[in-house]
Amino acid sequence: MNKYLKVIVLYLVIFLGLINISSAEENEVKPSVQYDEIYDPIEPINRAILGFNFFIDDIAIRPVIKTYKFIAPDPVEKGVSNFFGNLREPIRAIAFVFQGEFLKSLNSAGRFTVNTLTSLGTFDLASRVGMTKNETDIGLTLAKGGVSSGPYLVLPIIGPSNLRDFSGDVVEFFIDPVSNNLPNREYVSIGDGLNARAEVDEEIDLIRESSSDRYEMLKSIYYQNRNSQIEEDFVQNLPTPKIYIE
Amino acid sequence: MKYFILPMIFFFQFSYAVEEEITSWFNHQSEKFLEIMNNSDGQNNENYDEYIKFVEKNFAVKSIAYGLIPESILAKSDKSDLKNYEVSFQNYLTKTIYNLSNKTNSGEIKLIDIDLKDNIYQINSKIIEGRDSINLYWKVASINSSFKILDVIVENTSYFVTKKSEFSKILRRHRGDLVKLTEEINKI
Numbered sequence: 521m522n523k524y525l526k527v528i529v530l531y532l533v534i535f536l537g538l539i540n541i542s543s544a545e546e547n548e549v550k551p552s553v554q555y556d557e558i559y560d561p562i563e564p565i566n567r568a569i570l571g572f573n574f575f576i577d578d579i580a581i582r583p584v585i586k587t588y589k590f591i592a593p594d595p596v597e598k599g600v601s602n603f604f605g606n607l608r609e610p611i612r613a614i615a616f617v618f619q620g621e622f623l624k625s626l627n628s629a630g631r632f633t634v635n636t637l638t639s640l641g642t643f644d645l646a647s648r649v650g651m652t653k654n655e656t657d658i659g660l661t662l663a664k665g666g667v668s669s670g671p672y673l674v675l676p677i678i679g680p681s682n683l684r685d686f687s688g689d690v691v692e693f694f695i696d697p698v699s700n701n702l703p704n705r706e707y708v709s710i711g712d713g714l715n716a717r718a719e720v721d722e723e724i725d726l727i728r729e730s731s732s733d734r735y736e737m738l739k740s741i742y743y744q745n746r747n748s749q750i751e752e753d754f755v756q757n758l759p760t761p762k763i764y765i766e
Numbered sequence: 767m768k769y770f771i772l773p774m775i776f777f778f779q780f781s782y783a784v785e786e787e788i789t790s791w792f793n794h795q796s797e798k799f800l801e802i803m804n805n806s807d808g809q810n811n812e813n814y815d816e817y818i819k820f821v822e823k824n825f826a827v828k829s830i831a832y833g834l835i836p837e838s839i840l841a842k843s844d845k846s847d848l849k850n851y852e853v854s855f856q857n858y859l860t861k862t863i864y865n866l867s868n869k870t871n872s873g874e875i876k877l878i879d880i881d882l883k884d885n886i887y888q889i890n891s892k893i894i895e896g897r898d899s900i901n902l903y904w905k906v907a908s909i910n911s912s913f914k915i916l917d918v919i920v921e922n923t924s925y926f927v928t929k930k931s932e933f934s935k936i937l938r939r940h941r942g943d944l945v946k947l948t949e950e951i952n953k954i
Binding site: 736759 | 907917
């Protein structure tokens with residue numbers, strides 16, 4: 521069954537890839553959005569899930585993260601972060617192939633080889649020798665091919681996403697060559713999730729304290745970050761206030 | 767030919783002078799900001815007045831505050847409500863910067879480059895702390911012959927865009943009532 525599912529997912533990727541090519545040729549990718557009018561048809565459900573996520577975070581995840589950040593020295597935190605980042609290099613290599621970025625794909629594959637062989641991925645030697653890290657994923661591949669983001673989603677435990685990025689995550693789950701061949705994959709996934717949460721700990725604290733509506737704030741931040749990975753002139757394209765004489 | 771060359775020379779000299787002026791303003795103000803940050807112990811409000819002065823001097827508070835709400839609401843609101851909103855927003859902005867500064871390690875702010883688009887300067891800089899660095903963009907305009915910050919973009923998150931989303935939601939919830947928005951801002 522699992523084998524058939526993989527085949528279906530691969531077909532889906534290739535099919536979406538073809539759509540991407542045709543639509544990219546027809547019109548230029550224009551992912552700029554009106555940030556205060558993001559398509560959010562299931563907002564009440566999303567808000568409920570976000571409330572649940574913050575509740576779980578308060579009682580279980582946050583205390584673990586705070587303890588970890590208090591105990592672990594910075595080099596250990598950096599090593600753990602590098603380790604999980606390195607596990608994503610093969611999926612980046614695959615995503616770059618679908619984007620037609622073959623040099624970047626080779627770079628990701630090379631980074632994975634160098635960092636795994638030298639330190640099991642805990643030290644980013646590859647960056648030191650000029651193989652800089654390039655972020656991408658299947659969701660971004662779909663976006664660059666012209667697939668629109670679809671409705672905004674808040675996923676239980678995982679957090680903000682949208683239909684396109686969530687589809688990308690599902691595809692990655694099935695085609696990721698590393699995770700699919702690791703024993704106890706669920707533990708690696710939990711570790712990866714906790715590491716991702718630890719990396720944004722200060723930002724989450726800021727959202728808790730300074731936001732009048734943390735749901736809207738998180739949604740806006742999520743879209744800005746994704747768009748910054750899609751658009752080349754992201755900062756220039758951001759809306760700017762009209763000037764009034766002070 | 768000389769009619770063409772002379773205006774070109776004048777234009778390039780003028781551009782260079784403006785760029786030098788904004789670079790000097792940026793270096794001076796970022797130094798001043800780090801100085802305020804380093805004098806704060808993060809516990810009490812002894813340094814808060816310095817933040818108030820810094821925001822008053824360097825931020826285009828009115829432009830940011832008015833830009834965060836739809837023009838239709840601006841047009842229908844009376845002057846006293848707008849003034850109250852502007853004052854509340856200025857306090858809110860100051861508090862946000864103050865809280866953020868007390869949580870952040872103060873390193874060095876390094877200017878990378880400056881771009882000009884539609885009369886708005888886009889300053890690309892980095893906050894450097896040891897081996898780590900954070901990308902920081904500033905959108906700055908010359909208003910009344912002094913430079914004022916319109917937006918700060920930290921690691922691809924724009925303050926203006928994020929607040930606009932939040933404020934729009936509050937206004938929609940209260941059917942465009944600016945007084946309610948002001949009350950909500952004051953609560954934070």
